[in-house]
Amino acid sequence: MSVELEFEFEGILYSVVREFRGKAMSANAKFYKNNSLTTTGAKEVTSAIIKLTKMSKDAFMHTLFASQKELTSLSTLKNEDRKKMIRKLLGLEKIDFVEKELVEKSRELKREIEAFREVLLGEDEIKLKQEQIKESVTVKDAIAKEVLSKNEELEHIKLRERSIKKELELLSKTKEQKQKLFSELELAKNSKSSEILNQVKLSAELHQLEHKQEELKKLEPVKAEYTALQDQIKEQEKLKEFHLKKEGILKEQTLLREQYTKSKTDINTLERACEGYEEFVLNAKNLELNIAVLQESVNAKHTIENELKAEMAAEQKQIDITNAKIAKLHELGSEGACPTCTRPLIEEYDNVINSLVTVVNETHQKKINEHNKQLQNVVTQKAAFEAEAKVKEKEFSELINSIKVIESKLQDLKNAREYFVHVEQKGVKNKEELKELEQYGYDEKLHNGIKSSLTAIEAQYKHSLSLETELKRLVLVKADLENVTKKIEELKATCQNKETEFKLIIYDDVKHKHQLDEHESILKTVESKTALLNEIKV
Known part of the structure; x- marks a missing residue:
């Protein structure tokens, strides 16, 4: 919108x-x-x-704009209401509200003044109050002098308290410094002891590793022999794999020969079973055409049959109409009117009736009889066609079933030929692989002998590997031992320096306690003097 x-x-x-x-x-x-x-x-x-x-929106609404509804109602209002409406249009209603509030507040103030007039003092009471104020001023001056004296005394005590406080702060710092140095000295001594213990452990470990290093040198030939035996084992395993593969291929070749013979026999059997397939298909097509022709003949005879029945029904209807006329004439008699020209029959009565009977018997009934003969011939021919069609359909169904059986065997023949090709190709491939594997020879006794030799020295080889793993720490242990030795020397120097600093710091514990007691006493005096001074001021 x-x-x-x-x-x-x-x-x-x-x-x-x-x-x-x-x-x-x-x-x-x-x-x-x-x-x-x-x-x-x-x-x-x-x-x-x-x-x-x-100009803002409010200014525009209150000066230049007025709604149509407000202007229309303005002409119908009374003078007082019109005045209110104009003030509203000009935005003066806020001023009226403020003016009303000010009037209300002015009246409220007048009421409060009238209420307080009753409790105001008279002239005699004012003089008495002035004399009391002068006496109070005199007493206040005396108290002020006393307060000044007490303040000077209190300031002197506070000065002493600040002096003692500074001395206490200095003593506390000295005490903290001495305690800190003592803690650092103890920490350095403990660290030195810990490092010395670590040095002993590292030295022992280094000695053990050096011994293991000599042992590993003695086992180097075993390690080389074990590696060579492992390579020989890998070679024998590879030869064994080739040997097993060769045996597997030979077994597979035996099976493939059997499958090859069986597959060839199956193909020959299926080929004989599928002979005459094209002839069966051709016969089925011919039968299908014969059945279609017979069905068309049946349909044509059925159409003729329906047409003959329709014509016979039409002739029968004409006979019924004529018989109805004859019955009507018999009912009316010779005095009745002719059903065709409506004139009285009189002498022609018998002729008319005979004429109508002749029409029924010689014309309509004759046609019905002829049609009936034709109908019987058509029905007989139709039945013959239908019987022949049933025989052909049965023969066609049997032929189709035979074709389906042959088609199934044709699919089997296709699969058998494909499998035969697969077996043949697999046999050729296996022959090629056997030719390649002929160059490899495998000796199981030699393989087992190498395994025994490997097993005999395996424990020594594993021990050498574990020694190599442990000796990886040798470099680290040497470096750690060197670092620990340097650190011990550094800590010894640190301990000597800390001990010297600790002895140089002078701290008197008795003096510190005495100063704390004196400071606490002075604080209590300051507190009591301050309380007394506050009471005087009050």
Whole structure:
């Protein structure tokens, strides 16, 4: 939904378009100056209009704008109501509200003044109060002098308290420093002891590793022999694999020969079973055509049969109509009217009846008899065609079943030929692989002998591997031992320096306690003096 407003200001044409979009009816606006877009956005357009007209929305509504409804009702109002309406249009109703509030507050203040008049003092009471004030001032001066004296005494005590406090702070710092140095000294001594213990452990471990290093040198030939035996084992395993593969191929070749013979026999059997397939298919097509021709003949005879029955029914209907006329003439007698020309019959009565009977017997009945003969011939021919069609359909069904059996065998023949080709190709491939494997020989006794030799030295080989793993720490242990030795020397120097610093710090514990007691006593005196001074001031 959108609304567009055009207005002219200072000779320039402006237009505002405000829109509400979507289900949420979100507001948007555009501001044009001489058909050129200058501002977009609801708030931005409002600000631009206020800046242009130098007038807010409320000012515009109260000065230049009035709704049609308000202007219409203005002419029908009484003088007092019209005055209220005009003040509302001019925005003066806020001033009326403020004026009313001020009047109410003025009345309330007058009431309060009248209420307090009863409790105000008289002239005699005022003089008495002035004398009491002078006496109070004299007493206050005396108290002020006493307070000044007490303040000086209190300041002297506080000065002493601050002096003692500084001495206590210095003693506390000295104590903390000495305790800190003592802790650092103890920590350095403990660290030195720990490092010495670590040095002993590392030295023992280094000695063990050096011994294992000598042992590993003695086992180097065993390691080389074990590696060579492993290579020989791998070679024998490979030869064994070739040997097993060769045996597997030979067994497979035996099976393939059997499958080859069987597959060839199956193919010959299936080929004999599928002989005459094309002849069966041709006979089926011929039978299908014969059945279609017979069915067309049956349909043609059926059409003729229906046509003959329809003609016989029409002739029978004419006979029924003529017999009805004859019956009507018998009922009317010779005095009746002719059914054709409606004249009285009189002498022609018998002739008319005989004529109608002749029409029935010689014309209509004769045609019915002829049609009946034709119908019997058609029905007989139709039955013969249907019987022949049934025989042909039975023969066709049997032929189709035979064709399906042969087609199934043809599929089997196709699969058998494919399998035969597969067996043949597999046999050729196996022969090629056997030819390649002939160059490899495998000796099981030699293989087992190498395994026994490998097993005999395996424990020594594993021990050498474990020694190699342990000796990886040799370099690290040497480096750690060197670092620990350096650290022990550093800690020895640190301990000597800390001991020297500790002895240089002078701290008197008895003096510290005495100063703490004195400081606490002075604080209690300051507290009591301050309380007394506050009581005097009160």
